[in-house]
Amino acid sequence: xxxxxxxxxxxxxxxxxxxWVQFARVERLPAxxxxxxxxxxxxxxxxxxxxxxxxxxxxGGEVTLFTALGDDDLGARxxxxxxxxxxxxxxxxxxxPQRRAFTFLDAVGERTITVMGDRMVPSxxxxxxxxxxxxxxAAFFTGGDAGALAHARRAQALVxxxxxGDVLLEAGTRLDxxxxxxxxxxxxxxxPPDPAPEVTVETLAAEGGHFExxxxxAGDFPSAxxxxxxxxAYGAGDCFAAGLTHALGRGERLDQALALAARCxxxxxxxxxxxxxxxxx
Numbered sequence: 221x222x223x224x225x226x227x228x229x230x231x232x233x234x235x236x237x238x239x240w241v242q243f244a245r246v247e248r249l250p251a252x253x254x255x256x257x258x259x260x261x262x263x264x265x266x267x268x269x270x271x272x273x274x275x276x277x278x279x280g281g282e283v284t285l286f287t288a289l290g291d292d293d294l295g296a297r298x299x300x301x302x303x304x305x306x307x308x309x310x311x312x313x314x315x316x317p318q319r320r321a322f323t324f325l326d327a328v329g330e331r332t333i334t335v336m337g338d339r340m341v342p343s344x345x346x347x348x349x350x351x352x353x354x355x356x357x358a359a360f361f362t363g364g365d366a367g368a369l370a371h372a373r374r375a376q377a378l379v380x381x382x383x384x385g386d387v388l389l390e391a392g393t394r395l396d397x398x399x400x401x402x403x404x405x406x407x408x409x410x411x412p413p414d415p416a417p418e419v420t421v422e423t424l425a426a427e428g429g430h431f432e433x434x435x436x437x438a439g440d441f442p443s444a445x446x447x448x449x450x451x452x453a454y455g456a457g458d459c460f461a462a463g464l465t466h467a468l469g470r471g472e473r474l475d476q477a478l479a480l481a482a483r484c485x486x487x488x489x490x491x492x493x494x495x496x497x498x499x500x501x
Contacts, residue, residue, distance in 0.1 A: 231281055231282045231356055231469075232276045232281060232282070232283050232284075232357060232358045232359065232360070232375075232465060232469055233283065233284045233285070233286060233353060233358075233359040233360075233375060234269050234272050234276065234283070234284075234285045234286070234287075234359070234361075234362065234462075235269070235286045235287075235342060235363075235364050235368050235369075235371070235372045236267075236268060236269025236272070236287060236341060236342075236360070236361060236362025236363045236364065236384075237268060237270075237287060237288070237319070237339055237340055237341050237362055237363045238265060238267045238270045238285075238287050238288075238289060238298050238302070238318075238319075238340070239265075239266055239267035239270070239318075239319050239320060239321045239335065240263065240264075240265060240266075240294040240297065240298055240318050240319070240320045240321070241263065241264050241265075241266040241267070241320070241321045241322070241323055242261065242262075242263050242320070242321070242322050242323070243261060243262050243263070243264065243323045243325060243493060244258040244260075244261045244322070244323070244324055244325070245259045245260045245261070245326075246258055246324055246325070246326060246327075247259065247326070247327050248326055248327060249324055249326055249332060262493065264301070264493055264495070265298035265299075265301040265302050266321070266454070266455065266493075267319075267321070268362040268363075268381060268383060268458045269287055269362040269363065270285070270298070270302055270307075271455040271459065271462075271494045271495075272360050272362065272458045272459070272462040272465070273285040273302065273307045273462075274302065274306070274307055274494070274495055275455075275458065275459040275462035275463070275484060275488070276360070276462045276465065276466055277305060277306035277307050278306075279462070279463065279466045279484075281357075282308070283306065283307050283308065284307075284308045284309075284310060284352065284356075285302065285307050285308065285309050285311075286310050286311075286342045286346075286348055286350075286368070286371075287309065287311045287340070287341070287342055288311055288312045288313070288340040288341055288342050288343075288346070289309075289311040289312075289313060289314065289318060289340065290313075290314055290316055290318030290319070290340065291314065291315055291316065292317045292318055294318035295311075295313070295317075295318040298318060299311065305495060310348045310349065311342075311348075312342055312343060312346035312348065316337075317337060318337070319335065319336065319337035319338065319340050320337060321333055321334060321335045321336065322334045323454060325452045325454065329450050329451055329453050330452075330453055331454040333454075339363060341362075341363035341364045341365070341368070342363075342364045343364065343365045343368055344364070344365055344366065344367015344368045344369075344370060344371055345365075345367060350371040350374070351374075353372065353374040353375050354374050356374070356375040356376065357375065357469035358375055358377040358379070358465045358466065358468055358469025359372045359374075359375035359377070359378050359379070359465070360379045360380070360381075360462060361378065361379070361380040361381070361384055362381050362383060362384055362458075363383070363384050363385070364384070364387065365387060366390065366393075369384075369387055369388070369391050370391065372393075373393050373394065376469065377396045377397075377465070377468040377469050378393075378394075378396050378397075379395070379397040379398075379461060379464055379465040379468065380395050380397075380398055380399075380417075381400055381461060382400040382407045382408055382409045383406065383407055388409065388413050389409060389410075389411065389413055389414075392415070393413075394415050394417075394418075395417040396417065396418045396419070397417055397418060397419050397420070397465075397468060398413065398419075398420045398421070399420075399421040399422075399423070399460070399461045399464055400422060400423070401422070401423050401424075402422030402423060402424045402429065402430065403424060404457075407457075415434075416434040418433065418434050419431055419432070419433050419434070420432050421464065421478070421481075423457060423460055423485070425443070426443050428440060428441050428442040428482070429441055429443075429478070429482075431474065433474075441475070441478040441479070441482065442482070443485075444479070444483045444485070444486040445486065446486050446489060446490055447486065447487055449490060450489045450490060451489065451490055451491060452489070452491075452493070454493065454494055455488050455493075455494030456485045456486075456488040457485065458488075458494070459484040459485050459487070459488040460481045460482065460488075461481070462484060463477075463480045463481035463482075463483065463485070464477050464478065464480070464481040466480065467480045467481065
């Protein structure tokens with residue numbers, strides 16, 4: 221039976237995106253033109269920013285999500301759901317519908333995702349209490365403009381995902397860690413950020429992963445044992461990043477931070493959906 225990892229509380233933040241996601245578990249993905257029947261289905265407030273924020277809340281401490289939401293019912297539902305999960309949500313409201321996604325979960329738990337709508341991310345010009353990041357131990361950046369990234373740097377430790385895109389290359393903001401999947405082309409930047417992150421981490425699923433420091437030193441780290449039967453892979457990488465962010469905010473050594481991150485990712489694999497329970501069925 222999975223047990224939730226909890227550690228010494230820290231004040232942390234996530235700057236990034238939210239999606240309203242419909243999940244469908246199927247025996248296999250449909251071939252072109254084929255119809256398959258879902259074994260179960262549900263909806264949830266998810267996306268990389270949301271999942272990381274909820275995982276940070278599970279680890280303990282106050283968590284604030286700086287984001288952007290649509291001005292429709294799904295945007296309001298996403299805020300309500302994340303607040304129910306222990307996340308304080310600060311959002312710039314955008315004209316138009318909340319970004320959505322559809323996720324297939326197959327028999328081995330792999331997720332296949334289709335997104336609908338433009339990615340909604342916060343802007344440094346949004347009227348949000350960015351000054352609160354001055355006292356923040358750690359922040360995780362999944363998306364935003366250069367102004368939002370500059371605000372995120374006010375935290376003591378700043379971690380980012382390559383999915384944040386070109387802003388990481390253009391803003392010239394120093395990162396304490398850049399973390400992404402080594403097997404997902406969508407989590408690779410065309411060139412390293414300048415200045416180089418203090419450490420760049422690539423995850424390799426069951427094989428663990430690899431890290432490289434700005435000084436050129438590098439190494440590998442192992443995966444963590446699953447605390448239960450695997451259910452699905454949605455959000456495992458985001459939970460890994462949240463664990464890394466939390467540990468760096470606590471001042472842990474890199475090996476300790478990677479070990480916690482691996483445990484968070486492994487635990488997510490044993491949950492039904494990213495949080496272990498659906499918002500709606």
